[in-house]
Amino acid sequence: MAMTILIALAGLMGAAGIMLAAAGAHIAPGAGLDSAAYVLLFHATAVVGGAALIQQGALWRPVALYVLAAWVLGAVLFSGDIALRAFAAHRLFPFAAPTGGFILIAAWLGLAIAALLRG
Numbered sequence: 001m002a003m004t005i006l007i008a009l010a011g012l013m014g015a016a017g018i019m020l021a022a023a024g025a026h027i028a029p030g031a032g033l034d035s036a037a038y039v040l041l042f043h044a045t046a047v048v049g050g051a052a053l054i055q056q057g058a059l060w061r062p063v064a065l066y067v068l069a070a071w072v073l074g075a076v077l078f079s080g081d082i083a084l085r086a087f088a089a090h091r092l093f094p095f096a097a098p099t100g101g102f103i104l105i106a107a108w109l110g111l112a113i114a115a116l117l118r119g
Contacts, residue, residue, distance in 0.1 A: 003051050006068045010047035013075060017041035020083060031086035036079035043075040043104070050111070063114040067107045074103030 017040030024033030050068045053059045059067075077100030081092045091097075 002065055003054070006047055006065075006072065007051055009072045010044040010051075013040045013044035013047070013072065016079070017044060020079065023083075023086075028086045032082045033086055036082040039075050039104075040079045043071045047071050058118060059111070059114040060117040063110055063117060067110040067114055070103050070107035070110065074100045074107060076100070077103065 017037045019037075020033045020040065021037035024031065024037060047068050050059065050064060050071070054061055054064045054068075077092065078097050079100070081096035081100065084090060084092055
């Protein structure tokens with residue numbers, strides 16, 4: 001069930017990434033929405049790929065599930081903060097975008113750990 005939820009969230013992240021890319025091109029050029037879109041799109045793809053690697057047994061499942069969840073959380077915090085600043089002129093909370101970025105970095109290191117523990 002966790003994998004289904006993570007894949008569904010990846011689909012929502014991909015859709016949001018496309019919408020932010022369009023908004024960055026047409027509604028708020030220069031507001032940073034391109035970065036927010038790329039982070040969502042890239043990590044949506046990473047979640048789907050990570051789910052496939054878990055199913056193939058290439059990653060240690062307990063750590064890998066945390067990695068996928070952290071990719072979702074980190075991307076949403078980073079992109080959500082940037083989008084909220086562009087559209088509503090305020091933040092999710094102080095340091096939301098950097099917190100999301102830190103979570104993403106930690107999750108990528110977690111991917112390396114999940115691979116090494118499986119191998």
